[in-house]
Amino acid sequence: xxxxxxxxxxxxxxxxxxxxxxxxxxxxxxxxxxxxxxxxxxxxxxxxxxxxxxxxxxxxxxxxxxxxxxxxxxxxxxxxxxxxxxxxxxxxxxxxxxxxxxxxxxxxxxxxxxxxxxxxxxxxxxxxxxxxxxxxxxxxxxxxxxxxxxxxxxxxxxxxxxxxxxxxxxxxxxxxxxxxxxxxxxxxxxxxxxxxxxxxxxxxxxxxxxxxxxxxxxxxxxxxxxxxxxxxxxxxxxxxxxxxxxxxxxxxxxxxxxxxxxxxxxxxxxxxxxxxxxxxxxxxxxxxxxxxxxxxxxxxxxxxxxxxxxxxxxxxxxxxxxxxxxxxxxxxxxxxxxxxxxxxxxxxxxxxxxxxxxxxxxxxxxxxxxxxxxxxxxxxxxxxxxxxxxxxxxxxxxxxxxxxxxxxxxx
Amino acid sequence: xxxxxxxxxxxxxxxxxxxxxxxxxxxxxxxxxxxxxxxxxxxxxxxxxxxxxxxxxxxxxxxxxxxxxxxxxxxxxxxxxxxxxxxxxxxxxxxxxxxxxxxxxxxxxxxxxxxxxxxxxxxxxxxxxxxxxxxxxxxxxxxxxxxxxxxxxxxxxxxxxxxxxxxxxxxxxxxxxxxxxxxxxxxxxxxxxxxxxxxxxxxxxxxxxxxxxxxxxxxxxxxxxxxxxxxxxxxxxxxxxxxxxxxxxxxxxxxxxxxxxxxxxxxxxxxxxxxxxxxxxxxxxxxxxxxxxxxxxxxxxxxxxxxxxxxxxxxxxxxxxxxxxxxxxxxxxxxxxxxxxxxxxxxxxxxxxxxxxxxxxxxxxxxxxxxxxxxxxxxxxxxxxxxxxxxxxxxxxxxxxxxxxxxxxxxxxxxxxxxxxxxxxxxxxxxxxxxxxxxxxxxxxxxxxxxxxxxxxxxxxxxxxxxxxxxxxxxxxxxxxxxxxxxxxxxxxxxxxxxxxxxxxxxxxxxxxxxxxxxxxxxxxxxxxxxxxxxxxxxxxx
Numbered sequence: 001x002x003x004x005x006x007x008x009x010x011x012x013x014x015x016x017x018x019x020x021x022x023x024x025x026x027x028x029x030x031x032x033x034x035x036x037x038x039x040x041x042x043x044x045x046x047x048x049x050x051x052x053x054x055x056x057x058x059x060x061x062x063x064x065x066x067x068x069x070x071x072x073x074x075x076x077x078x079x080x081x082x083x084x085x086x087x088x089x090x091x092x093x094x095x096x097x098x099x100x101x102x103x104x105x106x107x108x109x110x111x112x113x114x115x116x117x118x119x120x121x122x123x124x125x126x127x128x129x130x131x132x133x134x135x136x137x138x139x140x141x142x143x144x145x146x147x148x149x150x151x152x153x154x155x156x157x158x159x160x161x162x163x164x165x166x167x168x169x170x171x172x173x174x175x176x177x178x179x180x181x182x183x184x185x186x187x188x189x190x191x192x193x194x195x196x197x198x199x200x201x202x203x204x205x206x207x208x209x210x211x212x213x214x215x216x217x218x219x220x221x222x223x224x225x226x227x228x229x230x231x232x233x234x235x236x237x238x239x240x241x242x243x244x245x246x247x248x249x250x251x252x253x254x255x256x257x258x259x260x261x262x263x264x265x266x267x268x269x270x271x272x273x274x275x276x277x278x279x280x281x282x283x284x285x286x287x288x289x290x291x292x293x294x295x296x297x298x299x300x301x302x303x304x305x306x307x308x309x310x311x312x313x314x315x316x317x318x319x320x321x322x323x324x325x326x327x328x329x330x331x332x333x334x335x336x337x338x339x340x341x342x343x344x345x346x347x348x349x350x351x352x353x354x355x356x357x358x359x360x361x362x363x364x365x366x367x368x369x370x371x372x373x374x375x376x377x378x379x380x381x382x383x384x385x386x387x388x389x390x391x392x393x394x395x396x397x398x399x400x401x402x403x404x405x406x407x408x409x410x411x
Numbered sequence: 412x413x414x415x416x417x418x419x420x421x422x423x424x425x426x427x428x429x430x431x432x433x434x435x436x437x438x439x440x441x442x443x444x445x446x447x448x449x450x451x452x453x454x455x456x457x458x459x460x461x462x463x464x465x466x467x468x469x470x471x472x473x474x475x476x477x478x479x480x481x482x483x484x485x486x487x488x489x490x491x492x493x494x495x496x497x498x499x500x501x502x503x504x505x506x507x508x509x510x511x512x513x514x515x516x517x518x519x520x521x522x523x524x525x526x527x528x529x530x531x532x533x534x535x536x537x538x539x540x541x542x543x544x545x546x547x548x549x550x551x552x553x554x555x556x557x558x559x560x561x562x563x564x565x566x567x568x569x570x571x572x573x574x575x576x577x578x579x580x581x582x583x584x585x586x587x588x589x590x591x592x593x594x595x596x597x598x599x600x601x602x603x604x605x606x607x608x609x610x611x612x613x614x615x616x617x618x619x620x621x622x623x624x625x626x627x628x629x630x631x632x633x634x635x636x637x638x639x640x641x642x643x644x645x646x647x648x649x650x651x652x653x654x655x656x657x658x659x660x661x662x663x664x665x666x667x668x669x670x671x672x673x674x675x676x677x678x679x680x681x682x683x684x685x686x687x688x689x690x691x692x693x694x695x696x697x698x699x700x701x702x703x704x705x706x707x708x709x710x711x712x713x714x715x716x717x718x719x720x721x722x723x724x725x726x727x728x729x730x731x732x733x734x735x736x737x738x739x740x741x742x743x744x745x746x747x748x749x750x751x752x753x754x755x756x757x758x759x760x761x762x763x764x765x766x767x768x769x770x771x772x773x774x775x776x777x778x779x780x781x782x783x784x785x786x787x788x789x790x791x792x793x794x795x796x797x798x799x800x801x802x803x804x805x806x807x808x809x810x811x812x813x814x815x816x817x818x819x820x821x822x823x824x825x826x827x828x829x830x831x832x833x834x835x836x837x838x839x840x841x842x843x844x845x846x847x848x849x850x851x852x853x854x855x856x857x858x859x860x861x862x863x864x865x866x867x868x869x870x871x872x873x874x875x876x877x878x879x880x881x882x883x884x885x886x887x888x889x890x891x892x893x894x895x896x897x898x899x900x901x902x903x904x905x906x907x908x909x910x911x912x913x914x915x916x917x918x919x920x921x922x923x924x925x926x927x928x929x930x931x932x933x934x935x936x937x938x939x940x941x942x943x944x945x946x947x948x949x950x951x952x953x
Contacts, residue, residue: 110916111863114918143864174818175819240863241912334899335896391915
């Protein structure tokens with residue numbers, strides 16, 4: 001079977017690039033170690049929450065305050081606009097509505113009762129937080145405390161009440177996870193019984209904040225159904241991983257890739273590439289008993305930064321790009337990796353591969369390092385997805401650019 | 412007019428101070444213990460957790476070796492639940508001075524430390540991770556000791572007999588009448604204000620800080636704190652303690668404690684016992700040294716590094732460096748040295764010998780008080796001893812046996828909701844104190860998931876008692892100390908993922924943390940420096 005492009009990595013950047021390339025008629029295969037940041041981040045599309053340490057009200061306004069080599073500045077605003085438009089069309093068609101636009105930052109309620117800045121939020125997180133707010137937890141679910149969430153919202157000036165709803169009888173482990181609970185809520189019978197208790201708790205409220213566990217396999221249907229049954233607007237609060245809204249997004253991306261005939265191989269860490277005449281000719285991945293070599297014309301590397309294992313931080317302060325050994329600027333010593341305080345920005349968070357405007361890797365002299373390969377998402381240097389709140393925006397914009405450039409080349 | 416009257420004020424809530432308090436209580440002497448922070452926050456919370464057999468000292472410091480083996484046996488009697496009976500090995504590496512092997516065997520016999528030689532093959536059967544090329548191996552009755560559990564047991568045993576413990580109340584002065592101390596002045600860091608404790612005697616068990624306390628009381632005492640750094644590995648690697656069979660030196664031990672292995676140690680003389688920074692080169696050195704005994708450690712994941720200050724005392728006429736100072740202990744009667752007439756200082760020693768240190772101190776005291784009440788601390792078990800020796804799998808067995816025990820809040824250390832709720836109900840609301848009591852957040856994920864769950868439980872049980880996010884941030888920043896020197900590889904992945912949770916998902920911003928840090932600094936002015944950059948972990952057994 002012919003493979004034009006191999007996308008390495010199955011986080012937002014890899015999935016978006018694979019879909020765009022397949023839509024452009026390329027034969028695409030995704031090979032990845034496992035799931036990426038969809039499962040970790042709270043399902044929103046962060047574009048730019050902070051620049052130069054200051055909050056950003058309109059993502060596009062903050063771009064000029066970013067470092068010169070930041071991916072957004074390399075690519076330009078138009079690529080970001082096309083990327084966000086493309087994402088909106090994709091999720092709308094998939095029945096997984098998102099709200100928001102590049103014109104205004106939005107806030108997403110979290111389990112701590114904080115309001116995290118972001119750009120696009122899934123519909124279940126998008127209801128306005130106004131009037132009397134019922135904060136509702138589910139008994140026995142460890143990753144949401146209505147008391148703590150309500151305390152944060154109250155401190156932010158909201159009028160809150162605290163409720164815990166007993167879960168209907170269900171078969172589950174003693175220490176069940178968000179995934180277990182979301183699956184149970186997919187079941188219409190369970191959901192109906194849950195709606196009774198939830199309805200009683202939210203009776204006197206205009207809006208209710210609940211943990212983001214309202215169904216997994218049914219897009220946003222379980223959420224919409226519970227809103228109907230309780231007669232109250234429901235807001236899903238962002239939780240610690242695994243993220244249910246993120247897994248929903250992953251699921252529709254995967255369905256789209258299947259529809260487009262893209263083969264997705266998870267559980268195959270890519271360990272290297274084969275190169276001839278300075279260009280990549282194949283990708284080498286770990287198989288069960290031997291390395292597997294998959295030939296291709298182009299590679300899109302979407303393996304992530306240090307957090308995604310696209311880059312390994314070594315004991316001596318050096319950084320190693322784990323697939324193609326691309327040049328990555330290291331640190332004099334490992335003590336320079338991290339800031340003095342946990343909540344500060346960490347230099348390691350912005351470490352990555354330096355690229356040109358076509359996302360081709362550059363060596364230390366600024367010359368092309370390897371042909372037939374483009375880098376997208378968290379792997380790129382000069383941006384810190386966590387500190388900037390830019391993870392999905394950079395992923396989508398760079399995936400869009402890489403796909404456009406590759407699609408422009410005749411097959 | 413004193414706010415509180417007692418016979419004896421004990422200064423210092425470490426292993427020695429709590430052992431002294433219990434000894435006094437068992438002899439029917441009324442006492443109040445004052446501690447500047449929480450129990451076991453000084454050296455007693457920053458050590459490797461080794462219950463010494465004495466083997467480490469048989470050649471170099473035989474007095475210390477005998478004290479260790481006596482106390483090893485005593486603690487097994489009175490506090491078995493604080494001990495994991497891991498056993499220990501001394502391994503003679505090919506590069507070591509080979510004559511040390513015979514010297515070791517001979518010295519063990521002289522000092523009474525049981526020692527059995529194993530063939531290298533037998534040793535590797537017992538410890539499969541050992542290096543393949545060992546010259547000789549000796550088995551000794553080393554174990555591991557949960558210092559916080561032991562201190563908690565000492566305090567429980569003492570307070571049930573009427574002893575009192577004042578936490579977060581540092582000594583700020585002494586009221587004297589001629590050469591006699593009449594009262595101890597403490598500052599209440601939580602409620603504010605000062606408190607005067609009238610007393611007849613003061614026992615200075617402030618360990619590495621004993622010099623500061625004695626000076627404040629008008630005496631003269633110069634300590635020579637020896638800073639020791641340790642490295643915590645994810646996973647145990649070994650079943651029992653593994654020691655490098657050579658003269659005591661840097662990087663000579665691997666201690667499997669709970670779910671981790673601690674590599675020890677360095678020894679650097681320091682003027683400031685509050686200096687707990689760790690040099691990254693020491694981390695590399697200890698990993699490389701331990702890897703000579705257990706090669707897999709070279710490529711393992713490091714969890715963190717921390718350091719503590721040994722309470723070393725150099726008698727005025729002794730020379731040499733920190734490593735040459737005896738690990739034995741001394742009871743100093745200041746009336747015979749430098750006044751005041753009713754102050755005793757207990758200096759030197761080690762955690763394994765804390766009970767014996769207390770016994771000698773209180774023996775001296777009762778003589779001075781013209782009493783003859785005998786010590787019973789070596790025979791009477793402390794509360795909890797009925798559980799018998801601790802086994803690694805005990806916490807898991809308890810969770811599996813008792814459904815009502817509740818849900819797991821900290822999965823790494825198997826800390827359940829019920830245990831946290833009980834501790835909060837008893838008045839502990841600071842997450843970092845819950846950490847020491849329950850081992851919350853000690854594991855490989857470094858509080859990524861349990862930190863905020865615990866903050867929620869505190870808010871649930873005691874609404875409004877704390878500012879939950881500031882409390883959480885203090886806890887997270889405390890867990891962060893010591894990370895810079897030990898973060899690479901998988902540890903770096905974990906650090907950035909945790910950052911993605913607390914900064915990225917929960918949007919906790921560093922501005923808020925500065926307020927949290929300031930609160931800590933205000934609460935503990937003498938330790939403000941700890942909040943500086945290159946700091947190591949405030950950490951005990953992992």
